[in-house]
Amino acid sequence: MNVTNSEINRSEKKVVRTEEKCGKNSSLKEWKKMKLYLASTLCWHYPLEEVLKIAYETGFEGVEVWAEHVWFHETLPEKIKYTKEKYNLDLTFHAASWDLNLCSLNKGIQLQSVKEVERSMELAKAIGANNVTVSPGRRTLTSEWTPWHFESLIQNLRFLADRAQRLQITLSLEHTKHERKEFMTHPISINSILDHLPEKVMTTFDISNVPLYENPLVYYEKMKRINKIHLSDATTNTYHTPLGTGQIDLSSILPTILKTNAPIVMEGYDESEGCEVLQANLRYLYPYMPKEEIKSVQYIL
Numbered sequence: 416m417n418v419t420n421s422e423i424n425r426s427e428k429k430v431v432r433t434e435e436k437c438g439k440n441s442s443l444k445e446w447k448k449m450k451l452y453l454a455s456t457l458c459w460h461y462p463l464e465e466v467l468k469i470a471y472e473t474g475f476e477g478v479e480v481w482a483e484h485v486w487f488h489e490t491l492p493e494k495i496k497y498t499k500e501k502y503n504l505d506l507t508f509h510a511a512s513w514d515l516n517l518c519s520l521n522k523g524i525q526l527q528s529v530k531e532v533e534r535s536m537e538l539a540k541a542i543g544a545n546n547v548t549v550s551p552g553r554r555t556l557t558s559e560w561t562p563w564h565f566e567s568l569i570q571n572l573r574f575l576a577d578r579a580q581r582l583q584i585t586l587s588l589e590h591t592k593h594e595r596k597e598f599m600t601h602p603i604s605i606n607s608i609l610d611h612l613p614e615k616v617m618t619t620f621d622i623s624n625v626p627l628y629e630n631p632l633v634y635y636e637k638m639k640r641i642n643k644i645h646l647s648d649a650t651t652n653t654y655h656t657p658l659g660t661g662q663i664d665l666s667s668i669l670p671t672i673l674k675t676n677a678p679i680v681m682e683g684y685d686e687s688e689g690c691e692v693l694q695a696n697l698r699y700l701y702p703y704m705p706k707e708e709i710k711s712v713q714y715i716l
Contacts, residue, residue, distance in 0.1 A: 449673050451700075452477040452507060454645075454682040455484045457693045462488040464498040469690070473697065477505030479680045480544055482535040483513055492541040499543060506544035507643060507678050510535035518552030518567040520560070528552070529571050533578055536586075545584045546643060546678065548619040549575065551591060551599040551608075561598050568599075569611045576613050587643050588612075589619040592654055593626045600624070602637035609639055617642035622663060623649040623656075623682070632668045644672055645682040647696075655683045657695035 453470040455463060455478055463485055470478045480495065499506055515528035532549055539547045549572075554564050572588070579586040590605050591597045599605060605618055617640045625631040627649065635641070647654075648661030658665065658681075672679060685692035 450476050450505075450676065450678045452479050452505070452678045452680045453693070454479045454481065454509075454680050456481050456684045457681065457696075458690050459484065459684060459686050460688050460690070463490040463495045467495070467498045467502055467504055469693075471502035471504060473693075475504070475681075477507065477678060479507045479509055479548075479678070479682075480539075480542065481509045482511040482531075482538060485538060486511075492538060495542040505678070506539075506542060507546040507548070507680065508535070508539035508542075508544035509548045510539075510550070512550035515550075516552045516555070517549075517571050518564040520555035520564075525552075525567065525571070529574065532575055536575070536579055536582055536584060540582045540584055546587060546617075547579065547584055548587045548589050548643060550589050553591070554596040554598055558598075564598065565608070569608060572608070572612055572616070576616050580613070580615065585615060585617055585642065587617040587619045589621055589645070590624055590638070592624045602634055602639075606637075606639045616640070619643045619645060621645040621682070622665075622668065623647045623654045623661075625663070627651060627662050630667060631663060632671060635668060635671065641675075642677050644675065644677055644679045646672075646679050647682045657683065657692050658699040660695070 451474075453466070453473070453475045455466045458466040458469055461469070463480060466484075467478055478499075485492075485495070495506075511531040511534070515531055516524055517528045517532065519525040519528065536547055539545070551572075552564060552568050554560055572586075576586050588599075588605065588608070590601070591599050593600045599608070609616065609618070618638055620635055620638055620641045620643070622631050622645060624645075625634045646658070648656045648658050648663050648665070650656055650661045653661075681693070681696050683692050683696070
């Protein structure tokens with residue numbers, strides 16, 4: 416995802432409009448209660464031990480570690496666990512999803528995808544992250560194939576749920592973007608597949624994946640078993656943009672999610688050395704957060 420400077424600058428202007436809708440003073444107490452986590456992919460330039468340091472110094476309660484991030488930087492699980500304990504941070508996890516399809520028509524791809532998610536869960540367990548988000552698969556062909564893919568996904572998720580139980584971690588299924596070939600996009604489809612899975616399988620609610628023409632709060636209230644929230648903005652062309660740069664009506668859902676006990680993960684992807692997207696997000700949230708609890712990433716780096 417490429418984010419322009421103009422998009423980042425717009426996040427500062429939207430702060431005022433959101434304050435007017437939510438009320439700056441009334442929101443401060445709610446922000447203090449929020450369990451705000453940092454997605455490691457917002458600091459892709461850095462290995463995980465550095466990402467955890469950034470999260471600690473910036474005031475986050477924890478980090479959502481992405482499997483691909485660990486593998487790309489070849490960070491040892493022991494180093495992640497040591498750094499986690501050093502800074503007293505909580506960890507959640509996002510299983511491998513890039514290039515994968517858990518219900519591919521190609522059985523070889525389907526099998527390897529299951530193996531990669533299983534490997535992700537083992538890594539999560541090794542670093543002390545017990546909440547693992549999994550992205551569902553998508554159709555290989557047309558919509559007529561949806562029932563076939565649905566059944567394949569159920570079978571593989573049942574296997575992974577059993578593996579998660581043995582590892583004593585929680586599997587959390589994420590709804591996907593409304594794009595061609597995606598079929599796990601709506602609370603109805605997510606809730607439907609949950610009916611075929613163990614009760615311990617939970618869901619990850621991603622605000623950016625809600626269509627712009629829908630109310631994100633309605634999606635949130637309809638979806639069952641939510642135990643993690645992904646927070647970012649979106650435009651008609653780009654998902655997971657910095658907060659305040661997109662078209663999502665964040666004010667419609669922020670007052671509700673701020674009261675939840677579930678981890679709220681600041682999500683996105685940024686390769687820059689200065690973590691510009693993270694800084695834009697912090698500028699957006701700054702008016703709502705206790706000043707002593709948040710610092711400047713630029714100062715840290």
